[in-house]
Amino acid sequence: MSSVQRAIRLLEAVAAHDHGAPAKQLARETGLALPTAYHLLRTLAHEGYLHREDGLFVLGEATERLGSKGAQQKRRGIMGDALAHWRDSLGVPVYYAVYQEGEIDVLAVVDSPAAPAVPEWADFRETAHTHAIGQCLLSQLDDEARRDHLDRYPVQSITAYSVRDERTFLRRLQAIRRMQPVIERQEYALGTVCAAIPLTFGTTAAAIAVSLPAHQEERLMPVARRLQSEIGRLSGTLGLYQHLKNHSL
Numbered sequence: 001m002s003s004v005q006r007a008i009r010l011l012e013a014v015a016a017h018d019h020g021a022p023a024k025q026l027a028r029e030t031g032l033a034l035p036t037a038y039h040l041l042r043t044l045a046h047e048g049y050l051h052r053e054d055g056l057f058v059l060g061e062a063t064e065r066l067g068s069k070g071a072q073q074k075r076r077g078i079m080g081d082a083l084a085h086w087r088d089s090l091g092v093p094v095y096y097a098v099y100q101e102g103e104i105d106v107l108a109v110v111d112s113p114a115a116p117a118v119p120e121w122a123d124f125r126e127t128a129h130t131h132a133i134g135q136c137l138l139s140q141l142d143d144e145a146r147r148d149h150l151d152r153y154p155v156q157s158i159t160a161y162s163v164r165d166e167r168t169f170l171r172r173l174q175a176i177r178r179m180q181p182v183i184e185r186q187e188y189a190l191g192t193v194c195a196a197i198p199l200t201f202g203t204t205a206a207a208i209a210v211s212l213p214a215h216q217e218e219r220l221m222p223v224a225r226r227l228q229s230e231i232g233r234l235s236g237t238l239g240l241y242q243h244l245k246n247h248s249l
Helices: 003-015 023-030 034-046 061-068 068-088 132-139 144-151 167-175 214-238 241-243
Strands: 049-051 058-059 094-100 104-108 182-185 192-201 204-211
Touching: 003 023, 003 034, 003 058, 023 034, 023 061, 023 094, 023 182, 034 132, 034 214, 058 104, 058 214, 068 094, 068 204, 104 132, 132 167, 132 182, 132 204, 144 167, 182 214
Parallel strands: none
Antiparallel strands: 049 058, 094 104, 094 204, 182 192, 192 204
């Protein structure tokens, strides 16, 4: 067996242990002699592929960089599965968005012919004050970041139901209760009502949202409450929260 093959086997063995493993255990699991395993482990650590902490070997930054593409694809699959589950169980289109680098970024939309998503007829980034996703994300920002956003994208009404001035909009944001669904009724698109669930991880603001035809408005809050409940219930099994902390899609 070549040194490259042995090194790969050791990396795979280390990756199987979330909290790391000692050299003896890794040698036993890979079928390598301890001196050989230890030599390769030290070499991998020197090159940044492993890191030793309190006698345990864990994956290093170089390995994480190598695996970033695969991890990104895995996270994309996890989020796609979660959104599709909610679309099917709730019977509504589901949206996932974050606020990053000063912009509203809708990372995923999952809908169906029976429950189509709202068309982006006006730039979603420029009209954050009108839709539930934007209101939800802006409500999570600090004053400076919110001020910066509104300076770049001033409040203006785009439907008869949209908020008409910045003062009114800021009062609305202040009234939003922490971690409660944000509701919007025909402010972005006539004939559509939306609800967004806030998700905050460290400095990252995120939201998962749903929409319904306006004539089904009575379903909106029950659907939003159920979505909020299911997000908590499914987060452990789907790894959703970890995905949101690493929100690349």
